[in-house]
Amino acid sequence: xxxxxxxxxxxxxxxxxxxxxxxxxxxxxxxxxxxxxxxxxxxxxxxxxxxxxxxxxxxxxxxxxxxxxxxxxxxxxxxxxxxxxxxxxxxxxxxxxxxxxxxxxxxxxxxxxxxxxxxxxxxxxxxxxxxxxxxxxxxxxxxxxxxxxxxxxxxxxxxxxxxxxxxxxxxxxxxxxxxxxxxxxxxxxxxxxxxxxxxxxxxxxxxxxxxxxxxxxxxxxxxxxxxxxxxxxxxxxxxxxxxxxxxxxxxxxxxxxxxxxxxxxxxxxxxxxxxxxxxxxxxxxxxxxxxxxxxxxxxxxxxxxxxxxxxxxxxxxxxxxxxxxxxxxxxxxxxxxxxxxx
Numbered sequence: 001x002x003x004x005x006x007x008x009x010x011x012x013x014x015x016x017x018x019x020x021x022x023x024x025x026x027x028x029x030x031x032x033x034x035x036x037x038x039x040x041x042x043x044x045x046x047x048x049x050x051x052x053x054x055x056x057x058x059x060x061x062x063x064x065x066x067x068x069x070x071x072x073x074x075x076x077x078x079x080x081x082x083x084x085x086x087x088x089x090x091x092x093x094x095x096x097x098x099x100x101x102x103x104x105x106x107x108x109x110x111x112x113x114x115x116x117x118x119x120x121x122x123x124x125x126x127x128x129x130x131x132x133x134x135x136x137x138x139x140x141x142x143x144x145x146x147x148x149x150x151x152x153x154x155x156x157x158x159x160x161x162x163x164x165x166x167x168x169x170x171x172x173x174x175x176x177x178x179x180x181x182x183x184x185x186x187x188x189x190x191x192x193x194x195x196x197x198x199x200x201x202x203x204x205x206x207x208x209x210x211x212x213x214x215x216x217x218x219x220x221x222x223x224x225x226x227x228x229x230x231x232x233x234x235x236x237x238x239x240x241x242x243x244x245x246x247x248x249x250x251x252x253x254x255x256x257x258x259x260x261x262x263x264x265x266x267x268x269x270x271x272x273x274x275x276x277x278x279x280x281x282x283x284x285x286x287x288x289x290x291x292x293x294x295x296x297x298x299x300x301x302x303x304x305x306x307x308x309x310x311x312x313x314x315x316x317x318x319x320x321x322x323x324x325x326x327x328x329x330x331x332x333x334x335x336x337x338x339x340x341x342x
Contacts, residue, residue: 042067
């Protein structure tokens with residue numbers, strides 16, 4: 001099979017090719033696994049973190065990609081959830097132990113043995129991959145292969161982030177950064193909380209204009225002051241400065257949810273510089289998001305089907321994976337970037 005492979009950590013710029021296109025043996029499913037013929041795979045900012053060394057180190061060599069849509073090609077001897085030809089999705093959560101207190105509470109995302117698709121096991125930047133049947137999800141028929149891919153991470157992690165904000169109808173929500181995940185969060189808010197108001201902070205004029213097209217009541221630069229205080233904020237940016245700027249706009253008792261695995265440091269001296277009375281006093285709080293659980297993915301796919309949500313998508317071929325990654329790194333973003341594998 002053809003696959004895009006990461007062999008070592010590296011920095012990404014317009015002159016690099018971090019992934020190499022090679023031939024690998026077709027994977028063979030173990031007894032409780034399914035073999036999936038990959039149709040599409042989303043390109044996520046987490047891949048940038050992985051390639052540039054900001055996540056826990058991947059195994060090498062590894063096939064990245066964790067927003068996978070495909071069809072079941074073969075099943076293991078004890079796999080009986082899916083049939084040949086079923087369309088399935090695979091998300092960032094590749095597996096968990098199933099026995100620890102976190103797994104038993106439905107929080108597999110916090111499991112010490114959490115394994116990530118495309119980091120700890122080969123992912124979807126390839127023609128085929130295998131996964132345990134318990135960590136695959138049926139894709140509702142209302143979605144095309146391209147539309148379904150970003151739902152599996154950008155959508156699912158956005159769903160978890162929104163849930164963790166505790167947003168109530170009629171409140172103000174801020175979105176710092178406006179890429180694949182945030183644009184789906186905005187769609188969710190418009191559907192679930194019709195009286196909530198969304199304020200967007202983004203560096204790009206195009207991103208700000210796009211957010212207003214989707215229903216944001218205000219859009220400004222990350223350093224601007226919002227016209228109203230915000231009850232909660234979701235940060236999806238890769239750096240620290242927008243977090244500090246966002247805290248200035250947070251209402252008393254409000255919550256800022258950081259949807260990121262790691263933050264890039266501009267230099268060794270660039271730290272999170274908080275002024276306690278200015279940024280955190282009056283019972284403001286900061287909460288991080290760690291991965292996704294199986295419940296997040298399943299619930300969000302059902303909600304997305306109910307909403308008939310349609311992500312904005314830019315299509316690339318498998319051979320164009322490095323181009324998609326470079327565009328993501330250089331902030332050439334409108335919606336989600338998706339590889340069409342087959």
